[in-house]
Amino acid sequence: xxxxxxxxxxxxxxxxxxxxxxxxxxxxxxxxxxxxxxxxxxxxxxxxxxxxxxxxxxxxxxxxxxxxxxxxxxxxxxxxxxxxxxxxxxxxxxxxxxxxxxxxxxxxxxxxxxxxxxxxxxxxxxxxxxxxxxxxxxxxxxxxxxxxxxxxxxxxxxxxxxxxxxxxxxxxxxxxxxxxxxxxxxxxxxxxxxxxxxxxxxxxxxxxxxxxxxxxxxxxxxxxxxxxxxxxxxxxxxxxxxxxxxxxxxxxxxxxxxxxxxxxxxxxxxxxxxxxxxxxx
Amino acid sequence: xxxxxxxxxxxxxxxxxxxxxxxxxxxxxxxxxxxxxxxxxxxxxxxxxxxxxxxxxxxxxxxxxxxxxxxxxxxxxxxxxxxxxxxxxxxxxxxxxxxxxxxxxxxxxxxxxxxxxxxxxxxxxxxxxxxxxxxxxxxxxxxxxxxxxxxxxxxxxxxxxxxxxxxxxxxxxxxxxxxxxxxxxxxxxxxxxxxxxxxxxxxxxxxxxxxxxxxxxxxxxxxxxxxxxxxxxxxxxxxxxxxxxxxxxxxxxxxxxxxxxxxxxxxxxxxxxxxxxxxxxxxxxxxxxxxxxxxxxxxxxxxxxxxxxxxxxxxxxxxxxxxxxxxxxxxxxxxxxxxxxxxxxxxxxxxxxxxxxxxxxxxxxxxxxxxxxxxxxxxxxxxxxxxxxxxxxxxxxxxxxxxxxxxxxxxxxxxxxxxxxxxxxxxxxxx
Numbered sequence: 001x002x003x004x005x006x007x008x009x010x011x012x013x014x015x016x017x018x019x020x021x022x023x024x025x026x027x028x029x030x031x032x033x034x035x036x037x038x039x040x041x042x043x044x045x046x047x048x049x050x051x052x053x054x055x056x057x058x059x060x061x062x063x064x065x066x067x068x069x070x071x072x073x074x075x076x077x078x079x080x081x082x083x084x085x086x087x088x089x090x091x092x093x094x095x096x097x098x099x100x101x102x103x104x105x106x107x108x109x110x111x112x113x114x115x116x117x118x119x120x121x122x123x124x125x126x127x128x129x130x131x132x133x134x135x136x137x138x139x140x141x142x143x144x145x146x147x148x149x150x151x152x153x154x155x156x157x158x159x160x161x162x163x164x165x166x167x168x169x170x171x172x173x174x175x176x177x178x179x180x181x182x183x184x185x186x187x188x189x190x191x192x193x194x195x196x197x198x199x200x201x202x203x204x205x206x207x208x209x210x211x212x213x214x215x216x217x218x219x220x221x222x223x224x225x226x227x228x229x230x231x232x233x234x235x236x237x238x239x240x241x242x243x244x245x246x247x248x249x250x251x252x253x254x255x256x257x258x259x260x261x262x263x264x265x266x267x268x269x270x271x272x273x274x275x276x277x278x279x280x281x
Numbered sequence: 282x283x284x285x286x287x288x289x290x291x292x293x294x295x296x297x298x299x300x301x302x303x304x305x306x307x308x309x310x311x312x313x314x315x316x317x318x319x320x321x322x323x324x325x326x327x328x329x330x331x332x333x334x335x336x337x338x339x340x341x342x343x344x345x346x347x348x349x350x351x352x353x354x355x356x357x358x359x360x361x362x363x364x365x366x367x368x369x370x371x372x373x374x375x376x377x378x379x380x381x382x383x384x385x386x387x388x389x390x391x392x393x394x395x396x397x398x399x400x401x402x403x404x405x406x407x408x409x410x411x412x413x414x415x416x417x418x419x420x421x422x423x424x425x426x427x428x429x430x431x432x433x434x435x436x437x438x439x440x441x442x443x444x445x446x447x448x449x450x451x452x453x454x455x456x457x458x459x460x461x462x463x464x465x466x467x468x469x470x471x472x473x474x475x476x477x478x479x480x481x482x483x484x485x486x487x488x489x490x491x492x493x494x495x496x497x498x499x500x501x502x503x504x505x506x507x508x509x510x511x512x513x514x515x516x517x518x519x520x521x522x523x524x525x526x527x528x529x530x531x532x533x534x535x536x537x538x539x540x541x542x543x544x545x546x547x548x549x550x551x552x553x554x555x556x557x558x559x560x561x562x563x564x565x566x567x568x569x570x571x572x573x574x575x576x577x578x579x580x581x582x583x584x585x586x587x588x589x590x591x592x593x594x595x596x597x598x599x600x601x602x603x604x605x606x607x608x609x610x611x612x613x614x615x616x617x618x619x620x621x622x623x624x625x626x627x628x629x630x631x632x633x634x635x636x637x638x639x640x641x642x643x644x645x646x647x648x649x650x651x652x653x654x655x656x657x658x659x660x661x662x663x664x665x666x667x668x669x670x671x672x673x674x675x676x677x678x679x680x681x682x683x684x685x686x687x688x689x690x691x692x693x694x695x696x697x698x699x700x701x702x703x704x705x706x707x708x709x710x711x712x
Contacts, residue, residue, distance in 0.1 A: 028401040032392050036381060043383040044424075120374040121396055122355045191301070275358045278351070279295070 012268055019271045022124045030127055037135035052139070056146035063087035064150055084242065085154060091147055092241055093210035096233040099140050099176055101201045106132040107180035108187030108194045115281045125274045126267070129180040137173055147241065159244030168236050168247075171259055175229060178262030181270040188277050208234055229258055283367050284329040285448055285479040286353055290362035291326040293348050293503075294319055322348045323503045326362070330496075332447075335480045337494035337511055339487070339518045341525070344500040346483045347374070347452055353481065354450050368447030368479070371397055373438070382426035386417065386436050389425050393440045407443050413682060414469070415439035416617075416656060435462050442469050448479045465617050465657065467493075468680060487515045568605060569664040569673035572598045572642070576660070576681050586682045587651055593681070595647040597662040599673060601637045608634050608672060610645040610702075611663045615678065617656065623649055626665075630700040648699040655685040 023030060042051045064087035110129045117123050144165075151158065186193045208230045209216065217225055225231045232255045236247040298304050298317040307317055323345045330336055340346045351357040352364060354372035379396055380389045390411055394404040412421055415436045420428060428436075442449070451470075470493070474480055484490055490497055490511050497514035499507045499521070507517050577594040578584035587593055595612050611626035625647050627634055634643065652658065659678030666672045 026395070029392075029395040032388075032395060036384065036388075036392070040381070040383060117379055117396065119351070119356060120372070121379065122370070122372065122398070123396055278357050 012272060015271045016264075016268050019124075019126050019267070022126060023130065026124055026127060029124075030131065033127060033131040034134050034138065037131050038138050052142045053145055056143040057149060060087070060091045060143075060146050060150050063091050064154065088147065088150060088154065089213075089238070089242065090211065091143075091150075092238050093208075093234045095140050095143050095147070096172060096237050097205060097208060097210055097230065098143075099136050099172065100179070100204070100230055100233075102136040103133055103176040103180045104183050104197050104201055105194075106136065107183030108197060110180065110184045111188040111277050112191075112281060118281060119278050125277060126181075126270060129184040129270070130177065133173065133176045133180040137169070137176065151241075159240070159242075161240045161244050161246060164240050164246065168233070168240065171252075171256055172233055174263050175233070175255070175259035178259060178264075178266040181263070181266030185266075185269050185273055188280055189273075204228075204230060210234055214238070229255055283332075284365075285332045285334070285367055286328070286330040286481075287365040288326050288328040288349075288353070288362065291323055291328075291349075291352060291359045291364065292321060292361035293323040293345075293352060293357065294321050294360040296320070321503050323352070323359075323500075326505050328498065328505065328508070330479060330481070332368075332479055333477045334496050335474050335494045336482065337490035337497040337514070338481065338483045338500065339485075339490060339497060339514060340500035341521065343502075345503045346500055349500065350374070350450050350452050350481060350483060366448065369398065369444075370448040370450060371441055371444045371446035372450040372452075373441045374452045380425045380433060380437070383424055385424055386415075386421045386428070386432075390415075390421075390436055390440050393437065394444065397441065397444050399444055411436075411439045411443045413656065413684075414443065414465070431462065438462075438466050438469075442466075442473065446478060448481070449473060450481045452483045461617055461619065464619065468659070468678070471677060472680075487518065491515055565663075565671045565673045566666075567673065568603045568666065568670075569599050569601050569608065571662055571664065571673050571675050572600055574598075574660065574662050574675055574679045576679060577646075584681065586684055589651065589653045589655060589683050589685055591651060592648055593651045595649075595660050595662065595679075596644060597647070598642060598644045599662075599664050600642045601639060601672075604639045605637050605666055605672070607667050608637065609665050610634070610643070610647075610700075611665060612647040613661050613663075614649070614652075615659050615661070616652075616654075617659070622652060622658070625649065625700060626663075627700055627702060632700055632702050634702060644703040646699075646701040646703070648701070651681075651683050653683075655683050657682050 038052070039049060042048050045051060047054065064085050067085055067087035067090070107129055110132050111118060111125065114128050117128075118125060148158065148162075183193070183197070205211075207224050208228055209225060214225065214231070214235045232247070232251055236252070239245045239247050296304075296317045297320045298307075304317060326349065338346045338349065348357065350372065351374070352359050353366065354370055355364075355366070356372070356374075379393055381392075384392075387408075390408070391401075391404055394407075394411075395401065399407075415421070415432075415438075417428070417432045417435060420432060425433065425436075449470075470480065474493070480494075482490075482494060494511045497509065497511045498505055499514050499518050501521055506521075507514055575596040575598075576584055576587075577596055578587050579592050581594070584593070597610055597612060599610070601608075609626050609628040611624065613621055614623040615621055627645060637643065657680055659680045661678050662675045663671060664673045
């Protein structure tokens with residue numbers, strides 16, 4: 001590490017695994033970065049970190065309240081579960097969607113918003129998108145906690161399938177990381193991508209079964225759901241948390257393969273082009 | 282010995298366009314229209330820097346100095362050529378640039394250290410030192426947004442120099458901060474230089490380059506046009522500056538010379554080694570040479586950190602270059618702001634030194650109680666002759682740190698000071 005020569009051209013695989021190793025070598029730096037990112041928005045408030053759980057709790061409480069007592073809209077016709085509150089159903093789908101949209105938005109800016117570090121310090125850049133992705137996941141873990149609390153308050157039993165959630169979260173992290181790295185590269189070289197992604201993210205919200213239940217689409221449009229990795233995540237969340245069923249094995253396999261491929265592609269792209277970032281800021 | 286830094290055929294090309302959309306227009310015209318220009322910020326740079334060198338980099342604004350440092354530190358990739366760096370390199374391009382205003386100084390210092398490549402446990406070990414150097418008191422645990430800009434740079438510099446790099450790259454980072462901080466920063470840089478750190482240093486201050494560097498290069502429009510001793514290169518730099526001024530008519534007026542003088546001497550007041558304002562008259566005659574100054578604690582061990590309230594002995598050893606009728610040794614203690622805290626000399630204590638032969642070596646011990654306030658202090662020693670003539674003095678202040686320790690109740694006054702004169706023959710091994 002002490003000695004380097006700029007002309008040491010490594011193979012892509014070599015660079016790839018080298019960069020993966022940085023995450024271990026720089027684990028403390030990574031830890032502080034993530035901690036900083038997670039606590040940043042609560043800094044300076046009187047309640048501090050309490051807001052991490054209180055914020056989502058208030059939100060999910062209002063969602064649940066609006067869709068039960070105030071408007072008396074329930075979910076009985078579409079989901080076949082007369083006690084399911086639509087607010088909770090909605091929030092359960094929102095959680096994976098929010099990690100997706102944050103991954104895109106923050107990923108695009110992850111290099112630009114840290115231009116001070118990129119231009120002024122010799123710094124393992126791959127840490128920056130990683131931090132964004134993990135911090136947004138950690139944030140959603142609090143949201144997940146809030147959801148469980150509300151489920152209990154509404155008198156629902158917690159399904160044993162919840163124990164499978166870590167598996168889905170790991171797959172989701174790989175998926176989110178892949179997206180974030182690709183977005184970081186695109187956003188750095190092409191600032192216009194940020195403008196393009198805004199409508200794309202909004203569109204994704206409507207073509208993913210978040211507001212509407214899975215399987216609602218007619219036969220000729222079902223590809224919208226079937227080839228949408230985000231739809232897989234939303235459905236898996238609802239299966240494990242609300243319905244107590246397991247997501248399909250085949251679709252899980254497809255999603256895993258897709259996420260891993262996305263990550264390998266995104267990370268390799270990032271590692272290869274990272275040294276050029278400083279010129280483009 | 283392998284060079285610390287080796288550059289071969291380094292070039293850095295930029296494409297210049299006034300806006301990004303011009304790039305697109307050029308692409309869409311399929312080469313018919315040229316909206317961008319190639320600009321070589323650096324070209325054909327070959328440079329080897331031996332370990333332990335202090336290299337000053339001179340050049341006008343836009344000459345490519347910062348680009349060169351950024352390429353050396355690995356932030357930028359060169360368009361052509363290869364860079365080889367041996368050793369841990371720390372680059373300071375602007376102090377405290379990575380600080381987050383919402384977090385405390387302590388948290389930011391830790392982050393900054395980790396960013397600069399330290400391990401967490403290394404950082405924890407050095408925290409006390411960093412805190413003492415930054416000297417911002419309780420602010421260490423307050424959010425950085427409450428800091429003054431001076432405090433920010435102090436903390437940033439404290440972290441950067443405590444990384445103990447093999448190679449230190451500084452891009453005009455010292456222009457921030459007040460005089461007292463500047464002085465300490467310089468002192469620390471001298472320490473680093475003297476401990477064998479390779480230092481690369483950009484400055485527009487020719488005086489700084491002259492005094493601080495062992496070697497210098499001059500960049501002009503992306504080319505390295507000379508390399509040599511600081512004096513030579515500074516001379517050439519003056520020529521370059523003059524050429525660029527030639528078009529202006531009022532050259533060599535009285536005012537102009539004054540300005541030149543001011544520019545050349547602008548930072549001399551901040552030098553750590555000399556008292557302010559007296560530089561001209563107080564040059565030593567060289568009739569005596571101070572060989573070394575040792576700091577000894579109460580157990581007669583060499584010490585650079587002493588507990589508050591303890592006694593410190595300053596052992597000054599000097600040789601007379603000529604026979605002298607009457608002379609006196611003096612020692613002064615200053616805090617880091619340069620305020621005189623304590624002064625003593627052999628004639629104040631009425632210990633006469635008497636006439637001394639040429640080449641005779643004399644040792645004098647000054648013992649005094651160190652201040653109670655923790656921090657860094659500097660000691661200077663002088664040998665003066667009759668009528669206050671200065672025969673010799675220390676080149677730069679010897680620094681030591683006072684560290685806080687629990688005080689015995691009522692221990693507020695400083696113990697009396699003492700002066701002892703030894704001839705060097707009498708000086709046995711420290712007991």
